Amino acid sequence: MQANPVHSLPGALDGVRVLDVAEPLGAFIGRILGDLGADVIKVEPPGGDPGRDLYPFVTQGSERLSLPFVRANVNKRSIVLDLEQREDQEQFRALVEESDVVVSTEGTATWAARGIDLERLSAVYPHLVWLSFSTFGLTGPYRDYVGNNMVAEAMGGLSYIQGDDAKPPAVSPYEQGVHLSSVQAVFGALMALWERRSSGQGQLVETSVHDVLAHLYFLIVNYGMWSDIPYRIGAQNFMPPNGYYPCKDGHVFIAALMPGLWEKLVDFVDDPRLKDPALQDAHYRNEHPELVDPILRAFTAQYERWPLTRALQAHGVPAAPWSNVADVAANEHLNERGFFIDFEQPPFGQLRSAGPMFRAGASPLRIRRPAPQLGEHQQEILDESQARPQLQPKPSAPMTVTRRDLPLAGIRVLDLSRAWAGPYGTRYLADFGADVIKVESAKFGDPREPDNPSYGEVNRNKRPITLNFQTAEGRELLKRLVAISDVVVENFSPRVMAKYELDYDRLCEVRPDLIMVSLPGYGSFGPHRNFVSFGGPLMAYTGMALLWGYPDSPPDARVKVAQPDYISSTAQAMAITAALHHRARTGQGQYIEIAQVETAVATMETAYLDYFANGAVAEPRGNRDPNAVPQGCYPCLGNEAWCVISCTTDAQWEALVKLMEDESLANDPDLKTADGRWARHDELDERISAWSQEWRPYQLMRELQAVGVPAGMMQTAEDLWRDPHLRARNYTVMMEHPELGRVEHPGMTVKLHDTPGQIQRPVGRLGEANEAVFRGLLGLSPDEIARLAEAGVIA
Numbered sequence: 174m175q176a177n178p179v180h181s182l183p184g185a186l187d188g189v190r191v192l193d194v195a196e197p198l199g200a201f202i203g204r205i206l207g208d209l210g211a212d213v214i215k216v217e218p219p220g221g222d223p224g225r226d227l228y229p230f231v232t233q234g235s236e237r238l239s240l241p242f243v244r245a246n247v248n249k250r251s252i253v254l255d256l257e258q259r260e261d262q263e264q265f266r267a268l269v270e271e272s273d274v275v276v277s278t279e280g281t282a283t284w285a286a287r288g289i290d291l292e293r294l295s296a297v298y299p300h301l302v303w304l305s306f307s308t309f310g311l312t313g314p315y316r317d318y319v320g321n322n323m324v325a326e327a328m329g330g331l332s333y334i335q336g337d338d339a340k341p342p343a344v345s346p347y348e349q350g351v352h353l354s355s356v357q358a359v360f361g362a363l364m365a366l367w368e369r370r371s372s373g374q375g376q377l378v379e380t381s382v383h384d385v386l387a388h389l390y391f392l393i394v395n396y397g398m399w400s401d402i403p404y405r406i407g408a409q410n411f412m413p414p415n416g417y418y419p420c421k422d423g424h425v426f427i428a429a430l431m432p433g434l435w436e437k438l439v440d441f442v443d444d445p446r447l448k449d450p451a452l453q454d455a456h457y458r459n460e461h462p463e464l465v466d467p468i469l470r471a472f473t474a475q476y477e478r479w480p481l482t483r484a485l486q487a488h489g490v491p492a493a494p495w496s497n498v499a500d501v502a503a504n505e506h507l508n509e510r511g512f513f514i515d516f517e518q519p520p521f522g523q524l525r526s527a528g529p530m531f532r533a534g535a536s537p538l539r540i541r542r543p544a545p546q547l548g549e550h551q552q553e554i555l556d557e558s559q560a561r562p563q564l565q566p567k568p569s570a571p572m573t574v575t576r577r578d579l580p581l582a583g584i585r586v587l588d589l590s591r592a593w594a595g596p597y598g599t600r601y602l603a604d605f606g607a608d609v610i611k612v613e614s615a616k617f618g619d620p621r622e623p624d625n626p627s628y629g630e631v632n633r634n635k636r637p638i639t640l641n642f643q644t645a646e647g648r649e650l651l652k653r654l655v656a657i658s659d660v661v662v663e664n665f666s667p668r669v670m671a672k673y674e675l676d677y678d679r680l681c682e683v684r685p686d687l688i689m690v691s692l693p694g695y696g697s698f699g700p701h702r703n704f705v706s707f708g709g710p711l712m713a714y715t716g717m718a719l720l721w722g723y724p725d726s727p728p729d730a731r732v733k734v735a736q737p738d739y740i741s742s743t744a745q746a747m748a749i750t751a752a753l754h755h756r757a758r759t760g761q762g763q764y765i766e767i768a769q770v771e772t773a774v775a776t777m778e779t780a781y782l783d784y785f786a787n788g789a790v791a792e793p794r795g796n797r798d799p800n801a802v803p804q805g806c807y808p809c810l811g812n813e814a815w816c817v818i819s820c821t822t823d824a825q826w827e828a829l830v831k832l833m834e835d836e837s838l839a840n841d842p843d844l845k846t847a848d849g850r851w852a853r854h855d856e857l858d859e860r861i862s863a864w865s866q867e868w869r870p871y872q873l874m875r876e877l878q879a880v881g882v883p884a885g886m887m888q889t890a891e892d893l894w895r896d897p898h899l900r901a902r903n904y905t906v907m908m909e910h911p912e913l914g915r916v917e918h919p920g921m922t923v924k925l926h927d928t929p930g931q932i933q934r935p936v937g938r939l940g941e942a943n944e945a946v947f948r949g950l951l952g953l954s955p956d957e958i959a960r961l962a963e964a965g966v967i968a
Contacts, residue, residue, distance in 0.1 A: 182535060182536060182537055183210060183535075183536055183755070183759070184208075184209050184210015184211070184536055184537075184539075184541075185209045185210055185533070185536040185751035185752065185754050185755040186206060186209040186210040186211040186751070186754060187210040187211075187758070188758075189206070189210070189211040189212070189273045189274065189366070190211065190212045190214070190271065190272045190273050190274075191203055191206050191207070191211045191212065191213040191214065191272065191273065191274045191275075191276060192214050192216060192265075192268055192269060192272040192274070192275045192276070193213050193214060193215045193216065193249060193275075193276045194216040194256075194265075194275065194276065194277050194278075194279075195276045195277060195278045195306060196222075196223065196224075196278045196279075197222065197223055197224035197227065197241075197245065198278050198306065198307070198308070198321060198322075198351065199276060199277075199278040199306035199307075199355065199358070200222070200224055200242075200245035200246060201244070201245045201351070201352065201355040202276050202304065202306060202355045202358050202359055202362075203215065203245075203246070203248075203249055203276050204244070204245050204246060204247060204248060204249070205355065205356065205359045205538075205747075206274065206276075206359060206362070207247070207248025207249055207541070208248055208529065208538040208539060208540070209359075209536070209538060209751050210536065210541075211273075211274070212250070213248060213249040213250065214249070214250050214251075214252060214268065214272075214550075214554055215246060215249040215250065215251045215252070215545060216252055216253075216254050216256075216265065216268075217251055217252070217253050217254075217547060217548070218253070218254075218255060218256070219253055219255050221253075221547045222242070222246075222547075224239065224241060224242045224245060224246070225239050225242050225547070226239060227239045227241040227242060227800050228241075228799040228800055229241075229779070229783045229787065229789065231521055231524070231782075231783075231786040231787060233520065233521050233522075236520070236521075238518070238521050238544075240779055240782040240783055240786065241779050241800075242544060243518060243524065243543075243544045243782060244526070244778045244779050244782060246544040246545065247516070247518075247540050247542065247543055247544045248540060248541050248542055249542075249544070249545055250542075250545055250549070250550035250553070250554060251545035251546065251547060251548055251549045251550055251551075252548060252550060252551050252554045252555075253547065253548040253551060256287055257287075262287050262288055264555075264558075265287075266288070266289070267558055268554075268558060269289075269298060269301065270298065271558060272301065273300070273301070273302060273366065273375075274301070274302045274303075274304060274362055274366070275301065275302075275303045275304065276304045276306065276358075276362075277303065277304065277305055277306070278305075278306050278307055280307070280311060280316065280317065281311055291303060291305070291311070291377055294375070294376075294377055295374060295375065295376065295927070298375065299373070299374055299375065300369065300373070300374070300375050301375040302362055302365040302366055302369065302375045302376060302378060303375070303376075303377050303378065304358055304361065304362045304365075304378045304380070305377065305378065305379045305380070306354070306355070306358050306380050306382075307320075307380075307381060307382070308320030308321065308324060308325050308381065308382050308383060309325075309328075309381055309382075309383050309898060310379055310380075310381035310383065310384060310902060310924075311379055312901070312902055313898040313899075313901040313902045314897055314898050314901055315328075315383070315898040318878045318883075318885075319825075319878065319881055319882070319883045320382075320383075320883050320885065321351075321801070321819055321821060321883055322344065322345075322348040322349075322350045322351040322382070323344050323796065323798075323801065323804060323817050323819040323883070323885075324817060324819060324883050324884065324885035325350050325351070325354075325382035325383050325386055325885070326344050326345060326349075326350045326386060327342070327344075327806070327815075327816075327817040327885040327886065327887045327888065328383055328386075328885040328886065328888050328896075329350065329382070329383050329385070329386025329387050329389070329888070329893070330386065330387060330389070330390075330392045330888050330889070330890060330892075330893045331345065331349075331350060331386050331389060331390075332344055332345075332806070332817075332887060333403075333404070333405065333815075333887050333888065333889055334390060334392070334403040334404065334405065334734070334890075335403075335405060335406070335732040335733060335734045336405045336407075336721070336722055336726070336730065336731065336732050337405065337407050337408075337722055337723060337726040337730040337731075338404070338405040338406060338407030338409075338730070339407060339726075339730070340723055340726065340795070341795075341796065341805070341806035341807070341808070341815055342405060342806050342815060342887055343721065343722050343723060343732075343795050343796055343806070344796050344806075344817075345721055345736075346717060346720035346721050346777060346780075346791070346793070347720070347776060347777045347778075347779055347780060349717075349736060349740075349776060350382055350385070350386050351382060352740075352776045353385055353386070353739060353740065353743055354380055354381075354382040354385040354386070356530075356740075356743045356744060356747050357380055357385050357743055357746075357747075357922050357923050358378070358380035358923065359747050360601065360743065360746045360747040360750060360923060361378040361379075361380055361923035361924075361925060362378055363747065363750035363751055363753075363754065364378075364580035364581065364605055364750055364923075364925065365378050365580065365925055365928075366754065367580050367581065367750060367753060367754065367757075368577065368578075368580040368925075368928050370757065371578075372577050374577070374927065376925060376926055376927035376928065377925075377926040377927070378923065378924070378925050378926070379923070379924040379925075379926065380922075380923050380924070381902075381924075383898070383899070384899075384902070384904060384921075384922055384923075384924075385922045385923075387893055387896075387899060387904065387919055388919035388922055389739060390403070390734065391626070391627045391630060392890040392893050392894075393890070393893055393894050393905060393917065393918070393919045394626045394627070394630050394916060394917065394918050394919070395626070395627075395890065396890040396891055396893070396894040397894055397905075397916065397917040398626055398913070398916055398917075400891070401890060402889050402890045402891050403890060404813070404889075406733075407729075407730045408727060408729035408730045409462075410462050410466055410729070411459060411462075412430060412455075412458075412459055413458055413459070413462040413465040413466050413469075414427050414428070414429045414435075414438060414465060414466070414469055415427070415428050415429070415430055415709060415733065416709070416729060416733060417495060417713070417728040417729050417731070418469055418470055418473040418474075419470055419473060419474050420473055420474065420476050420477055420478045420481055420494075421474070421475075421476065421477050422477045422478055423478045423494060423495050424478070424494070424495040424713075424728045425473060425478050425481050425482055425485075425492055425493065425494055425495065425713070426492065426493050426494075426495065426709050426710045426712070426713035426714075426718070427469070427473075427485065427490065427491070427492045427710075428491045428492070428707040428708075428709045428710055429490055429491070430455075430707065432453075432455065434489070434490055434491065435452075435453070435455070435458075436453075437488050437489045437490050438485075438488075438490050439452075440488065441484070441485060441488040441490060442468070442469065442472050444468055444472065446464075446468055447465070447468060449464070452464065452465065478494035478495065479494055482494050486701075486703070486704045486705060489705055490705070491704075491705040491706060491707040491709075491710045492710055493704075493710035493711065493713045493714035494713060494714065495713050495718065495719060495728055496713060496714055496715065496716045496719065497716055497719055497790055497791070498716055498720075498777075498780050498781065498784050498790050498791045499784065499790045500716065501714075501715060501716045501774060501781075502781060502784055502785070505700055506695065506696075506699045506700045506701040506702075506770075507699075507770070507771070507774070509698075509699045509700060510696055510698065510699045510768075510771075511528075512527070512528040512771055512774070513525055513526065513527060513528055513781070513785075514526055514527075514528045514529075514540065516540045516543065517543060518543040518544065519543060524782060524785065524786055525781070525782075525785035525786075526778055526781055526782050526785070527771075527774050527775045527777065527778040527781045528771060528775065529771075529775065530740075530744045530767075530771070530772045530775040530776075531744050531745075531748050531765055531766065531767040531768075531771075531772065532765065532766045532767075532768075533748060533751070533752065533763055533765045534763040534764045534765065535752075535755060535759075535761050535762070535763035536751065536752065536755040536763065577927060577928050578606060578928065579605050579606025579928055579930065579931065580605045580606055580925065580928050581602055581605045581606040581607040581750075582606035582607075583606075584602070584606070584607045584608070584659050584660065584753065585607070585608045585609075585610070585657065585658040585659050585660070586599055586602055586603075586607050586608065586609045586610070586658065586659065586660040586661075586662060586749075587610050587612065587651075587654055587655060587658040587660065587661045587662070588609050588610065588611050588612060588635065588662050589612045589661065589662060589663040589664075589665070590662050590663055590664040590692065591664065592664070592738070593631060593708075593735065593738040593739075593742065594664055594692050594737070594738040594739075594741040594742050594745070594769060595662055595663070595664040595692050595742070595745070596611075596631045596632055596742075597631055597738065597739065597742035597743075598662065598690075598692075598741070598742035598743070598744075598745030598746045598749075599611075599635070599662050599745075599746075600631055600632060600633060600634065600635070601742070601743070601746035601922070602660075602746055602749065602750075603633070603634035603635050604633075604634055604921060604930040604931070604932070605925075605928075605930040606930075606931075607660075608636070609634065609635040609636065610635070610636050610638060610654065610658070610942070610946060611632055611635040611636060611637040611638065611936075612638055612639075612640050612642075612651070613637060613638070613639055613640075613939060613940075614639055614640060614641045614642075614968060615639055615939060615940075615968055616641050616643075616965065616968055621939065624912075624913070626910070626913055626916050626918075628936065629908075629910055629913065629916070629918075629935055629936045630918055630919075632936040633908070633918070633932055633934070633935055633936055634931075634932060634933055634934055635936060635937075636937065636941075636942035636945065636946060637936065637937045637938070637939060637940060637941050637942055638940060638942050638943050638946045638947070638967075639939060639940035639943060639967055639968055640966070640967060641965055641966055641967075641968055642673060642675065643673065644964075644965065644966050646961065646964070646966045647966045647967075648673055648674065648675065650947070650951070650961075650966065650967075651675065652675075652680070652683045653683075653951055654946070654950070654951070655680050655683050655684050655687065656683045656684050657950060658684065658687075659687070659688060659753070660687075660688045660689070660690065660749055660752075661680060661687060661688075661689045661690070662689075662690045662692075662745065662749075663689075663690075663691055663692070664691065664692035664693070665693075666693065666703065666705075667691075667693050667696075667697040667698075667702050667703070668703075670691070677689045677764040681762070684762070685762065686756055686760060686761065686762040687762045688749060688752045688753065688756065688762045688763060688765070689762075689763075689764050689765070690745055690748065690749060690765045690766075690767065691764075691765070691766050691767070692741055692745065692767045692768075692769060693706075693766070693768055693769075694706020694707075694711065694768070694769045694770060695768060695769075695770050696766060696768035696770070696771065697766055697768075701770075706769060706770070707735070708733075708734065708735020708736065708737055708738055709733050709735070711735075711737040711769055711770060711773060712731075712732065712733070712734070712735075712736060712737065712773075714770060715737070715770055715773040715774045715777075716774075716777065716780075716791075717736065717737075717773060717776075717777065718731045718732060718733075719731070719793060720777070720780070720791055720792075720793050721793070722793050722795065723793060723794075723795040724792060724793050724794070724795070726793070736773070737769045737770075737772065737773040738769075740769075740772050740773055740776055741767050741769045741772045741773075744767055744772050745767055748765050748767065749765075752765060777791075796817070797854060798819075799847070799851055800821065800847075801819045801820060801821045801883075802820060802826075802847045802850040802851045802854065802857075803818065803820055803826075803829075803850060803854060803857040803858065803861060804817075804818065804819040804820065805817070805818060805858050805861065805862075806887060807858075807861050807862050807865035807866075808862055808865060808866050809865055809866060809868050809869055809870040809873055809886075810866060810867070810868060810869045810870075811869060811870070813889075814869065814870045814886075814887075815870060815886070815887035816865060816868070816870040816873045816874055816877075816884060816885070816886050816887065817884060817885050817886075817887065818861065818865075818877060818882060818883070818884045819883045819884070820850075820882065820883070821883065823845065823846070823847070824881070825881060825882050825883065826844070826850065827839070828880040828881050828882050829861075829877070829880075829882050831880070832876060832877065832880055832882070833860075833861075833864050835860065835864070838857075838860065844857075870886035870887065871886050873886070874886045894917075903920070904919060904920050905917050905918065905919060905920060906918050906919075906920045906932045908932060908935045909935065910935045910936075911935065911937070911938060912938075916935075918932065920932065940967075943958065943967055944958070947961075947967060
């Protein structure tokens with residue numbers, strides 16, 4: 174691929190200035206805003222951003238470059254300011270006045286000491302969107318706790334639920350929690366900027382990694398309703414066939430979860446034992462995995478990974494090979510799609526990396542400039558600051574501020590999607606005011622389970638209608654709805670929308686400025702475009718499953734969670750709000766493709782920078798990280814009781830050993846540096862584990878946090894439901910469901926302080942909004958609605 178190809182297309186945030194004063198925890202937020210076209214100014218302390226010292230590195234002679242720093246800081250310009258000095262504080266405030274967004278990872282007290290009161294932002298900087306990003310947020314009992322991805326994933330419930338049950342819970346590879354939360358934070362900033370278009374007012378936007386992770390996998394709602402506590406299942410295949418199966422050269426993940434998929438798998442394997450009528454019942458298979466798994470394992474062991482994957486997929490069975498970074502880098506599908514990108518990073522030459530998390534036709538994400546050298550743009554930025562007041566005066570606030578609506582009020586979304594990835598993304602929009610019309614059809618089975626709150630959680634705040642667009646009249650009604658909608662979202666296989674003449678080009682005929690989002694598992698083109706996608710196979714295909722766990726854990730015991738669904742849904746919400754900004758400025762709609770396989774690989778960008786630059790094939794490391802030594806999940810008093818500890822600085826290590834009262838560790842010269850501690854990590858884990866077992870997890874977390882050591886108890890679903898910090902932040906919301914009664918749900922993943930999101934309504938019954946939509950919006954008469962229902966169109 175040609176390096177740095179010339180792009181004529183604009184970015185969605187062209188003309189927006191961002192002041193990025195975030196520590197490494199939040200550095201990726203500014204990167205995304207820069208990818209979207211914003212001018213991002215990175216404010217670094219005199220010694221440089223600590224992120225410049227993060228492993229792994231690429232070297233050139235005596236020079237070294239942090240690849241995590243590159244990943245988080247391309248598309249930024251660098252200026253050095255000492256924010257503890259009055260003169261530089263004044264310069265910073267001058268830059269704030271000229272900016273649209275500030276990204277910060279520090280709390281209110283720190284900024285108050287610098288002369289900026291976050292509670293009075295609107296009075297001093299009425300146009301400004303201040304984005305606060307932290308582990309636990311600005312309020313609540315844990316607001317001053319020190320944390321990172323490891324701590325947040327433990328406290329947010331993500332680490333406990335999946336993986337090897339013979340080992341401590343494991344953190345995700347490449348900080349999946351922080352990645353997901355960073356994209357949510359950008360979504361929040363984009364909504365605040367969108368609302369500013371009508372009110373003229375900025376606001377404080379707050380994103381807590383803890384808040385974002387606490388809403389995953391229905392932990393709170395399921396515990397509140399059923400007292401359900403998911404746990405690490407290890408190698409147990411609790412929904413066969415849904416797991417890893419051996420091949421001659423590795424493993425394949427097979428996910429035949431749905432009834433039709435089971436029949437396709439049985440037909441493919443053609444073993445009479447699997448044709449036992451009793452095995453048609455999924456509940457029976459779940460109770461008797463020994464009747465299924467041995468047969469499938471013997472069958473798959475005859476094949477190599479890719480021939481078996483292709484054969485299963487040709488039969489419509491979701492399957493994918495267990496892959497590592499080198500496999501993914503050489504993947505024929507991703508390479509034919511041109512996913513991996515090259516860019517110049519002076520003076521280290523050309524680097525190659527994973528591509529963008531989605532493909533936007535009119536305002537694409539792209540790398541416009543390399544990661545900056547320290548203070549590289551100092552004079553340039555200061556000169557601009559002096560000239561800007563004459564060239565671009567600060568926007569003035571309206572004389573009177575009218576009632577401010579939810580950010581996305583007035584935006585209508587037509588949601589054709591199913592399962593999780595699509596519906597979650599549109600729910601994020603609905604939470605903040607978008608009118609989301611949920612299109613379903615009883616002709617293809619009701620996806621709702623009357624006693625299961627998960628469907629309601631994914632589809633709250635939406636208006637459900639029934640419409641069979643396989644009929645000609647159904648398609649015409651759908652097009653009439655498209656004509657009065659801003660956004661269409663679908664996640665069918667690539668063939669479906671074109672088959673019914675509902676693809677983007679056809680829908681633009683009725684709504685020229687339409688924004689349309691498709692979420693195909695593997696994309697709309699490429700050798701694997703017709704592959705059937707489920708979360709488990711996507712985890713295997715992208716290499717995420719291999720890296721999430723311990724080096725010696727068998728594939729069977731790896732995580733089986735559907736993390737790509739959450740990655741894609743969050744990217745979807747961000748992509749749509751970015752496209753709204755582009756349309757408001759240019760009048761142009763666009764088509765956006767979110768291939769879930771690409772979106773997942775993009776989260777592990779550092780692994781691919783390292784592979785292409787250094788030839789390093791990432792290996793699973795459990796909970797270890799050379800940038801945090803020691804780091805681990807340590808046993809405490811009680812059954813399955815754990816506390817994570819993560820020392821990212823030498824000072825935190827010193828505070829840990831002082832609390833341990835272990836003079837031999839404190840006085841050992843080999844342990845004064847992270848490199849020395851890394852070399853003896855096994856020994857340190859044994860010593861810390863022996864000490865941690867004297868404490869209860871919550872008690873140990875409090876003691877460690879009191880001395881400034883990042884720590885967090887490993888929270889179960891019950892712990893999360895009880896969590897005093899989330900309760901103090903009013904995180905959970907009680908809803909009255911028509912079938913389920915009172916159910917407690919997690920609230921907003923992002924807090925907009927002046928125009929916060931709301932849970933306005935539970936999901937309605939199937940077709941509940943038919944009258945309001947078909948009669949109220951389209952003007953159909955009652956007789957016409959009755960005729961269409963009788964004909965199976967509105968059904």
